[in-house]
Amino acid sequence: MTANAQSWLDLSPDNGFGLGNLPYGVFSTPATGRRTGVAIGDLVLDLQAATGDDVHATGSLNAFMARGPEAWHALRADLTTWLTDTAHRDTIEPHLLARTDVTMHLPIEVADYVDFYSSQHHAENLGRMFRPDSPPLTPNWKHLPIGYHGRSGTVQVSGTPVVRPSGQRKAPSDDAPTFGPSQRLDIEAEIGFVVGTPSELGRPVPLGAFRDHVFGVCLVNDWSARDLQAWEYVPLGPFLGKSFLTSVSPWVVPLAALEGARVTPPSRDPKPLPYLDDTDAEPWGLDIAIEVRLNGELISCPPFDLVYWTPAQQLAHMTVNGASLRTGDLYASGTVSGPGKDQRGSFIELSWGGKEPITLQDGTTRTFLDDGDVITITASAPGADGIRIALGEVTGRVEPSR
Template identity: 65%
Template sequence: MNDTWAPVPAGSGFGITNLPYGVFATPGTSPRVGARIGDHVLDLATALNDEVFATPSLNAFLAQGRARWTRVRARIWDLLTDERHRTDVERALHPLHTVSLHLPFDVADYIDFYASEHHATNLGRMFRPDAAALLPNWKHLPVGYHGRAGTVVVSNTDIIRPCGQRKAPADDAPTFGPSAKLDIEVEVGFVVGTPSPLGSRVATTDFAEHVFGVCLVNDWSARDIQAWEYVPLGPFLGKSFATSVSPWIVPLEALGEARVPTPAGQPALLDYLREPEPWGLDLDLELVLNGRKVSHPPYARMYYSPAQMLAHTTVNGAALRTGDLYASGTVSGPERDQWGSLIELTWNGAEPLTLPDGSTRTFLADGDTVTISGTAPGPDGARIDLGEVTGTIAPARE
């Protein structure tokens, strides 16, 4: 593994084997595309002399496809490892603390899945205690729903508590007001670069030809609004008010060491969902609420892989567009400290969490700050840092 001449702190997960992409601005300048190295951002429009990176979105680059992604990554690697380029390239490096980070891509469509067997089982046991935890379709296909692309926001955007209709089982009629059961969902997102034609299907083996990279996602959920509205068509206003994403998109090429098989389940999946090549990912995630680590969900335990989710998305002929984002659904493992939502961690409010200041939480309070972070194995024992996605709850606007 080549070393970089760039100033990368010891133990950083943003070394030369990572090189995630984002959109940044320096004071007085317009947002543009950069790559992170250590605690600096490399201005790619300047370093590569390429106008495709002078735009405030990754979309133009994403649309160029896998071969172009590979060439650009190799060129960035060369610039940051060959001392002959150092003098010129240093001028394009900006300390991270001097820049602002923006939504890294224009979101075309947003889909959210429900791909964790442990999460789906927990919610099934919670809400259907006298029936099977998993519904009959769950082990045959990746269950999902279409979200709202226009409310995907970048990390550190405040989340305004949503209002809506709520009706508890004991209530005679619904009421309107701020959600009292505002929740989080620890998720992993996948960003589509190469589109597909309407009427075609994307096979699991073509996943890496279409998906550029990975980000972290917090799919905020108003559980009380959701519970009243979701029958019979599923999530709507309880989900669509905000979805937060991390500012750095880690390319699939940085995650070669993280690939693992998905769990072998029964019954056998239909042919279009089978994976000749595994695309499970060994990602270690962490959920922190007001400075307290409350869980560490293991993405490697997910029942469906991102390749299977993509194949299912397009099996009916639905077209992919550059900038499509799809997320895994809540990541939860078998143990309580591996659950990725407050509805699980507090068992729908019955078992509150105690925070370091002595306060308790069943669901989120105004002023609460949530951070999701993650890492993956890299070459030679290194770690690949996925960055963070953070949000703070602001009061409802009634």
């Protein structure tokens, strides 16, 4: 990939949105409808205006993603040429807009949403909290990527208000459930994967076909009401404690931009079954550094490279029963946590179930989220020539229940 210094644009090497990135999003201005844009530095390139292709004026990335990997790679190559060869400057420059002057929207029409549970440190932390007299991992955890189907209609773009959900809650000491606003509102810092090309019903997608189907990567905050979840999840799993809102970042980073971030995933014991065994396959561990901020204060740095099940394995498992993929499917890693206390990707872990409040720099404490709190999740990964790739941010402000 051509280095940032070779662009005719004045790009800061610390910007994170250089030529090695070129993430896609959907924007609007007072003068235009929703269009596809590519972030470059502090600017957005209007793709419909630059290419004349109406696929970029549909209001989502879905129509373009459905064209498949050849189209994705061709446009990425064109973008690199346009932004490095000064012969294209007069044609491209008029279609560059300041990112501060555009409004960002949900980048995809979400078809299905699946959330996994693939961070071993996160799973072990929850197991130690809730099953102290048993092994922290359930017997199936190291044999398959555990997940649940979420509610695609409540996946929303970063900045969407987080209205505190209400529902049934029952503390262990209560005789009966009560109804009211969640008192244990939480976050889940995750990485999401966006499916571009569909698959045939009844035909599993093997590990080696990951690149053929996954278009790119985004940030996800799977907001969670832990008290609602604790009462409802037996025996069928998460429902109202999760379905009220899932936030995603506005920019989708192409898979091609993360070549320099690919790493060997953690070793696995026992060896996975053949359809999940990536021993001789292309490694799809990703060296992504996540940061979580509460009201601007850094409180956690979860490391994605330690996640046990890779996105390629998650995709293979999600389809091994013959379930088909659709353009716009979104699946997320599950909460990302590391071994350190400052690497936990949720408040239930950071406060150890509410028993160890977090003390902030202003002297206040938190176990779970208060109304008015703002959570911002950012992430970056190694890119070309030592320049890091930014995944943007996903932000939400907690509002009182309605």
